[in-house]
Amino acid sequence: MIKQLKPELDSKDKELLQLMQDEFPLESHPYAVLANKLGLTEDEVFARVKRLYAEGVIRKLRTILDAQKLGSCSSTLIAMKVPEDKMNHVVSIVNEYMSVTHNYRREHDYNLWFTVTTCGDKNLRATVEEIKRRAGIPDSDVLDLPTTRVFKIDVRFKFTDAGDVTDDGR
Numbered sequence: 001m002i003k004q005l006k007p008e009l010d011s012k013d014k015e016l017l018q019l020m021q022d023e024f025p026l027e028s029h030p031y032a033v034l035a036n037k038l039g040l041t042e043d044e045v046f047a048r049v050k051r052l053y054a055e056g057v058i059r060k061l062r063t064i065l066d067a068q069k070l071g072s073c074s075s076t077l078i079a080m081k082v083p084e085d086k087m088n089h090v091v092s093i094v095n096e097y098m099s100v101t102h103n104y105r106r107e108h109d110y111n112l113w114f115t116v117t118t119c120g121d122k123n124l125r126a127t128v129e130e131i132k133r134r135a136g137i138p139d140s141d142v143l144d145l146p147t148t149r150v151f152k153i154d155v156r157f158k159f160t161d162a163g164d165v166t167d168d169g170r
Contacts, residue, residue: 073118079112
């Protein structure tokens with residue numbers, strides 16, 4: 001088994017990650033804005049982002065939309081019982097879908113959980129059925145838990161001590 005090394009993050013990496021997570025600039029040159037805040041050049045910031053992506057620290061850089069507010073979207077949480085010897089294959093299939101927003105392995109009989117969200121002409125049921133068919137997982141080993149009520153949890157990682165105290169002292 002190959003052991004993956006944990007990437008070393010210096011203070012500028014941590015500040016960059018904090019800024020990208022909390023206040024990514026919606027500008028024509030976002031890396032220049034980040035560079036200005038960090039006291040680096042735009043090229044240095046972009047090189048750091050590329051390195052952090054290559055090391056797997058940054059998995060994706062994308063916008064997450066509120067599907068409920070878009071109107072023509074629907075989502076479901078899928079839990080699958082995946083045999084251990086098929087896990088990597090099934091995960092690779094699930095990860096191919098842009099409509100999969102979260103994908104987690106769990107210590108449970110249902111050991112793979114992921115969220116599928118589709119909008120517009122893309123059919124949620126057809127997408128879920130296609131994933132199950134391609135993965136070779138029988139219906140009896142799949143829980144399909146459609147969204148009935150949305151609870152938004154804003155998960156944030158803390159890389160720096162910046163922003164520890166709000167303006168009102170909390």
